[in-house]
Amino acid sequence: MENERSVYMKKAAQREFSVPFRIIRHIYSFYSPAPPMSAWHQVYRTEGLSHSFHADAVLVLLAAASAGYRIFAEMSPALILSCLCVIISNNEMMNGAVKMDRSSKIELTNMCLIYDDKRVLVQEKQGLKEKYKGGLVFPGGHVEPDESLLDSVICEMKEETGLTIHNPQPCGFKDWILEDGTRYIVLLYKTDHFEGELKSSEEGRVFWLDRSEIENANLIWNMRELMQIFETDSFSEFFFRIQNGSYKGQLLG
Incomplete structure (x- = not known):
């Protein structure tokens, strides 16, 4: 019988071209039961993600939490959102990799x-x-x-x-x-x-x-x-x- 981890990995794999699920799958594959915040931080840095990604990521994380995946089920929606905000803020302060582009041509x-x-x-x-x-x-x-x-x-x-x-x-x-x-x-x-x-x-x-x-x-x-x-x-x-x-x-x- 498939465990929760393998079920989630299969569902994530079906969304190979969805950036939020790809990132979540990547992090989840290395940590159990839950990845530390430093793991999220590192992947966000290497992916060069923007604020537009974070808006999608929040929805994905909330959906995963509601589906009962252990990695997210122990985090409230407010905590998930707070953690993402911390990641964004840290990235901006450390290396400027994540910035809200409000410029227009x-x-x-x-x-x-x-x-x-x-x-x-x-x-x-x-x-x-x-x-x-x-x-x-x-x-x-x-x-x-x-x-x-x-x-x-x-x-x-x-x-x-x-x-x-x-x-x-x-x-x-x-x-x-x-x-x-x-x-x-x-x-x-x-x-x-x-x-x-x-x-x-x-x-x-x-x-x-x-x-x-x-x-x-x-x-x-x-x-x-x-x-x-x-x-x-x-x-x-x-x-x-x-x-x-x-x-x-x-x-x-």
């Missing part, structure tokens, strides 16, 4: 509304798809790795408009999540302090648009919504969410 860009009392500066963007051809946007570009955010927007305005801007004021954000999980952020600035001669770039022709013409202008990529961020205090973000398989933008206060 971000692509940073900027956009600036250059304006005066009667006009706003727009750019007829080049290289667009057919449906966007002739579309007008406010100038902007990418933030380079070695640039400050302020230096970046000043530099982009110089490159794309020929103007040297001063004292650009941050107004808000436009952002969305790309298919690969990257958060694409457009930092929005505005300024009416500038000097120099207007000059277009390969990014597109730049010109002054009279404010009276904004309503009928071919503004694309939600520039009208962004104007509410640039020129009012009602909103600070324009965020795209995926709804019914497509992006839907919303102004947020």
